[in-house]
Amino acid sequence: GQPARALEYYTQALDIRKKLAAADPSNAQAQRDLSLSYERLGDVTRQAGQPARALEYYTQCHEIRKKLAAADPSDAQAQRDLSLSYIRLGEVTRQLGQPARALEYYTQALDISKKLAAADPSDAQAQGDLSVSYIKLGDVTLQAGQPARALEYYTQALDIRKKLAAADPSNAQAQTDMVVSLYKLGLTNREMADYRAALMRFKDGLVVLAKLREAGRLQGTFAEWPAIIGNDIATCELLLKLSPGLLEDPAWPLLWGWPRF
Incomplete structure (x- = not known):
């Protein structure tokens, strides 16, 4: 309920995490923490009605997560983090009136979610993430005037x-x-x-x-x-x-x- 105050705290956290990540670039946890700070700043600025600024934060978060996921393809958490950053990029680009770009991001999120869900069918979180990807694809295709295609995505989510x-x-x-x-x-x-x-x-x-x-x-x-x-x-x-x-x-x-x- 206090976005300005939250922004202040997240900015302070970002400053600290930047220094920690710079001090040890090989420390994956420090890099992940830094990506989380960018993600939080993106969330709060998007909620405050600043999608262009949010896109900048989400992009910085995404660049870090791409490197972490590439460094260890077997790390399910790193892969999930990357999938979630694609979802956020999709959300904010949709908000900016770029549905085609959002569709690309959601599709990339879906590809990762499919692999994680297939790797462990008993993982409820992975299955839930996969359903979210289908929902997002349904939303953007419906917005693009393709209800039949949206119906397919929504059915898969259901x-x-x-x-x-x-x-x-x-x-x-x-x-x-x-x-x-x-x-x-x-x-x-x-x-x-x-x-x-x-x-x-x-x-x-x-x-x-x-x-x-x-x-x-x-x-x-x-x-x-x-x-x-x-x-x-x-x-x-x-x-x-x-x-x-x-x-x-x-x-x-x-x-x-x-x-x-």
């Missing part, structure tokens, strides 16, 4: 998240991650005018949320999701009831006073 949620039913994060995938699929189905599929996705997500709420584990912004998804369900049900002729009329949303979907 397949992973279903398994993670089933493996640990008590993990609320795994359950809400699955709901996010279902919701994104529902919105994409709706954009493609597949209202029955959208309705199914929304209802599946609502069932998961209802169970979490009943168990007292639906917290934060997700506490508002049942109402949001409920509205989406009502919209899809109404769309299914409307006659095909009305749906083909480009003016039909205006007749009801609704925005176009």
